[in-house]
Amino acid sequence: MAQGSVSGQYVLGIDLGTTSVKAVLVESKTNRVTDSQTRQTNADISSDTGIQAKEQDAGKIVDALSECIAALPKYKLQGVVRIGVSGQMHGVVFWKAGKGCDWLSIGECHMFQPIDVSPLITWQDGRCTREFLSSLPLPDSHLSLATGFGCTTVFWYLKHRPDFLTPFTAAGTIQDYVVTMLCGQERPVMSVQNAASWGYFNTKANEWNEEILRKAGFPVWLLPRVVESGSIAGETFSEWHGVPAHTPVGVALGDCQCSVYSCMVEKTDAVLNISTSAQLAFALPPAFQPPQSPDPSSPLSYFPYFDGCYLAVAASLNGGNVLATFVGMLTEWIRELGLDINNSSIYTQSIQAALNQHSTDLLISPTIFGERHAPDHLGSASSISAANVSLGHMTRALCRGIVQNLLSMLPPRRLQESGVQRIMGSGNALSRNKVLKQEVEKAFPLPVVYGKDVDSAVGVAMILSDRIC
Template sequence: MAAPSITLGIDLGTTSVKAALLEAAPGDPSGFVVLASCARASRAEVATQSAAAGTQGREQDVSRILQALHECLAALPRQELRKVGAIGVSGQMHGVVFWKTGQGCEWTEGRTTPMFESRTVSHLVTWQDGRCSSGFLASLPQPESHLSVATGFGCSTIFWLLKNSPEFLSPYDAAGTIQDYVVAMLCGLPRPLMSDQNAASWGYFNTWSQKWNLGMLKASGFPVHLLPDIVEPGSVAGRTSHTWFEIPKGTEVGVALGDLQASVYSCMAQRTDAVLNISTSVQLAASMPSGFQPVQTPDPSAPVAYFPYFNRSYLGVAASLNGGNVLATFVHMLVQWMAELGLGIEESSVYSHMIQAAAQQEDTCLTITPTVLGERHLPDQLASVTRISSSDLSLGHVTRALCRGIVQNLQSMLPAQQLKAWGVERVIGSGSALSRNEVLKQEVQRAFPFPVAFGQDVDAAVGAALVMLRRDLNKKAV
């Protein structure tokens, strides 16, 4: 009998790194079992190197990210790592890191557990980077793509460096997302490879033709030699060039995925599922009907964006900036008010009391538009409270209205009727804000005319592993 197929999934997130080991569920071709997982805070944020970036620059130290990754692997069971047959990798999208081909890392095999360390590598300029002002972005060429460019996008950052710090680029001849870098180092790739998921997140990539906007970029003086080659998500980028911890040399490594797509893949059991994740912010994603192609004109004011998924399909995604952070802002406001009244109370206690009060208040006429942070498509929008009456001013009324407002705001971006038109039949609810807030769950169930299933949280590391696990199973079935 053949040994069970085990895959390793890695997600290189903005604040933490996670690794997970998966194997196929016995007797269930589509099922899987998580054998072990581990997460470590990366603590990689550093001061920006360029003074010209000002306070808006956001960079991370690659060596600290690798340290967190290696801590995760060291915590996984060695006997399972020896059985790993494939590795899937995902990570934070949009960002860019630069390295020198052949000198991007150094393998240290003399240790008990072989690993690689960064060498001729820049800091990672993350998706949170704000150095590209609106004026600077307006000066860039209009992309031949259905997606706009924004600050923090790889190509925007390269344009900024080209203008403000051209000497910065001279030591490097390769670039990619942090997950592309890790895949290139694991496999010893002569040139970086990138999936269309990450390429689309960089800007200046046409998902119809699967090509960079090379003509336009060359004409603008852009260093196109830095752009990675494009391959299909779910395909193999290469094989490990060294033993890595206990993982054998020659293990298949998938091309790096975007963390959004890997997260959705981890819990979207059917194409007819929509995935709703309410954590600090909110994302609602659904698989677009077969044959869908977005209009090739960027529209920054559109509330729904279309991102490459798998097999040349797309995800329709409404991403709200206002989720659990709005509830946290409300709690913080209450604590401040009470402090000003001379009363001290913990935020965790306030949160639990207000959820209990809202659970007893089944309905309210109070209406709260909770957009205290604006939205990407409406950056100047503010929050508001309407239909205020003296009978609806209790803590329970306000908390119920706030939870309802978070869900209704999302629905204003992506209505249920649109989900129906796309063929959605069920909503998978996940995220930390949903898991700890029964009232928010009730409002989600009230808002959607579909069955809502809770309990399976999105997990990009699991999704990255699952892509490779199913690829392996499909290959064996042929």
């Protein structure tokens, strides 16, 4: 096909991840991915709120997004008929309603840049301690509260830094912010998926716990209007990198749900995703209703999916980030010994050592980041002997620990009882790590299938594509 001709219509799928941004073009009739671009955000910033804070520069995230879109074929962008946006759940960013960005024209390119936008406080943020969370009012929701959730973060600022909130009149996840700016809207619109991830949202009534929040002094004017997941939030305010003005934009969705949607081929599939964090999820039947009240000690959550259905999700905070921490530790040790070797080489050699070490009696609990249902249950190692402290033993035990921790949250027996017939294995950490794959296949009594990797950008594009009339 010659450049400049468009054979079909495209859906632009965007995912604003924890470490990178991805944009894909998907043919609306076939769901075939024709083009893809990814950029690292390098957006992490230091915070003056304490060692447990995890914040990112929203401007750098938007810059990475602009780079991704600008690198896609412009003649195909001109054929985009819908835009879908997903992103990291739970986190919160603040801005001034109606004033969150400036639209710029550089040559023939039109883009937006954030103006007076706060840092993104991410899902990894740990400033809300267990004691602080226990001081908050109980939500009217089946989902428990946790640190890193949008509403709990607002409560933290109200108590510790109330002046921080004063300049802002709008808030949302980072993906809600991007949709709001693209559509030139005064205030954000939020999906049920993202609202549930913030806390204090009742998924049965589809409404915020406004009365509970108002009595606690919460600034309820910051809460976005909530609409059904998969619906249209608005239209593009301007031409954007070649995407026509007035292109419909879907309400921003959660990356977990979009990831599952991208690779769940059959309703009897469960999806295992090990990337920065790790998730094991399967779809529940339409008749399922979650419990009336939250169980903070339960490792299993029921996230709203699509069309009134729920996902059963074991969402671990410990996945590829644990391996990255391990590699970083080894790198630092080696440097302290006066040697120099890069992270990539250490990772490769660690995996090879573990492949040569087929089994180990070393036990590692890898929960160095805690878990939402057990934030104080940190990592540990046991059964250490002089014979199992090699690099191979350590790496294999760590990979096995990541898998076993996830299965302790959602046992294979529960999957089988729910009718799950196979596991769709996916995620960057899993796809590039043969040792993790080996440990997954040992742990599950069900077939494990690879090759249809989870991809939130593809998933959100598929969702919008499937809803084109």
